[in-house]
Amino acid sequence: METLIQAAYLIAAALFILGLKQMSSPVTARRGILWAGAGMVLATLATFLSPQIIESDQVSINIMLIIIAIALGGGYAWYSGKKVAMTDMPQMIAMYNGMGGGAAAAIAAVELLKASNEAAHDVTGSSTVADMLGADVAILGILGAIIGTISFSGSIIAWAKLDGRLNRSKLLPAQHIVNALLAIVTVGFAGAIYFTNSIDTIIVFYLLALVLGIFITVPVGGADMPVIISLFNALTGLAVGFEGYVLGNAAMIIAGIVVGSAGSLLTQLMAKAMNRSVANVFFAGVGTDAAATSGDGSEGVMKEIQAQDAGILMSFASQVVIIPGYGMAVAQAQHKIWELTQILTEKGVSVKFAIHPVAGRMPGHMNVLLAEAGVPYDMIYDMEDINADFKNTTVALVIGANDVVNPSAKSDSSSPLFGMPILDAIDSDNVIVIKRGRGTGFSGVENPLFFADNTKMLFGDGQKAANELIQAAKEL
């Protein structure tokens, strides 16, 4: 039986790796998640036969509890996962990730409680947790407990912030110093668990780690949240891998460490795409408020265009590049934009979508939103692939985006955006900007593109404007 279970874990681990590999290409991605899902079902079913569970004194109660817990936790997650809107996807991922971290921390808690209980009732009376578990298991178990707990409480804060339930970015004065001290104390208690057999120490340790996760995450700015979520994702993976070692479970070790390293790399890629460093996100998060004040008034005037004229311009264009921003998703205009795209394509216009790495609320989020509207992924271009093509573009249509097309990121070294890579919409023959009003973008920085000679503004709600464009294009 033991061999069978190990074989099931091995197959599951292989399916996870192959599944993740396939998920890194849009052509095979769908198959990838199905494979990984099959691996998960296999591993879960095999675990019910595990001798550790079957030979327990309380086998019937515990198995019943396992089934109830899976039904409750899985049922809630199934329901919420099916229901969540695509725009709210980032915080949902944060929530599920936090659950994984919490589970890893709870596994560690059971093991540590068991060990400290055994140590306290040992014949010598002075045994420690480390004596009971062995140094390697104790160290990795406690490490997994810290990491998992921080990932748990931190992810919940990330969820609350992205979901608009928590807006403050500061809890205490000198937050970073408090955090550093708290981290040191937490590590101190972690050491104390190792060298003692006190249950109180374990409880205090968990409380400290919970607070630490909260304190680390609260100061992080909303725009940096994706990096944090990705980092917590990697950390949860690591915690799962460590607890896998504690339990002697190969599938957990492999899957956890693969996610830990893949997640770390993904975090770096995201931070790079957003022109931020991971350290920056943690320690300079507060700076975003200060930077937003600059804004040196407008130069020149914005030129308005009516939807009718814009529709005609686009219908006779040779190439139209659409630059969507989160504003488009908020206005729920992506379906209308796709309809417009189809009409233009029928007229022989080449239509492309240009996605900035930070479009949406997370790298890749805008692609998901466009995919939901039905836009095929081969019409969607990354920044590096499209930027040279703006010179051959008749109309660049900017909808709900602002900072990602702001040329002052390139030209004005005093701009807070300076250095951020942008989409060179300004290089195209005409730029049409659909915008609700004349205000500034997320960063609060004035956008010279709006005053450029080749730019025309189409004021109005994204969905309404897109509708008018469709009408104008249809009538021709």
Add this chain to the structure above:
Amino acid sequence: MIEGLAAIYIFMLAGFTGYEIISKVPVILHTPLMSGSNFVHGIVLVGAMVALGIAETTAEQVIGFIAVLLGAGNAVGGYVVTERMLEMFRPSEKKTEGEGS
């Protein structure tokens, strides 16, 4: 079962594997891939089941129950949202337009 040097080998190889898998992923897939890797560490459910399975005291059972509850949430939720996102990624129906990526 998995101890000492063998464990270090597994940690190392798994680390390299994770790095290799991700190194060439396009930005378009960052969100689904993060969600997918989030699902994969839902394997924590298996460990949580063992933790609850070996629980003896009430305190251990309560914590083990929480572990399974959270682990199941991670695994199921991660799967559902990843699958929903990836299901939507489709290529153009007309492949002859010269629009290929």
